[in-house]
Amino acid sequence: MKPLEEDFQYYLAHQEELVEKYNQKYIVIRDKKVIGFYDDEMEAIRESSKENPLGTFLVQKCEPGNSSYTQTFHSRVAFV
Numbered sequence: 001m002k003p004l005e006e007d008f009q010y011y012l013a014h015q016e017e018l019v020e021k022y023n024q025k026y027i028v029i030r031d032k033k034v035i036g037f038y039d040d041e042m043e044a045i046r047e048s049s050k051e052n053p054l055g056t057f058l059v060q061k062c063e064p065g066n067s068s069y070t071q072t073f074h075s076r077v078a079f080v
Contacts (some may be wrong), residue, residue, distance in 0.1 A: 007032060007058040008069075022062040030057040037062070046050075 001009070003019040010032040011018065018027065018034070025045040028036040030052060038044040043060045 001055070003031070004058050011058070011060050011062075011069075015062075018062050019064050023064075025062050026059055027062045028057050028059055071075070 007029040011027075011029060022034070022037045025037040025039065026041045027034050027041070027064055028038070028044050028048045030048075035057065036044065038047065041059060041061070045054075048057050048059070
């Protein structure tokens with residue numbers, strides 16, 4: 001498993017407790033640890049990349065449910 005996948009699995013496994021602590025914040029996870037939390041996604045990336053190379057940390061909006069990490073795409077394909 002890749003490091004960012006491990007960090008995302010950490011988020012999923014600990015989502016309830018993380019939401020209690022960081023609800024509606026953008027949390028930064030690296031090596032299965034929260035290394036920062038911010039009000040804005042770009043601020044999280046900007047600040048975290050000062051000490052951590054891009055691609056080595058996960059930025060995740062912390063909120064209950066799966067809406068923060070699930071997307072639905074709709075297609076306009078017509079079936080004949």
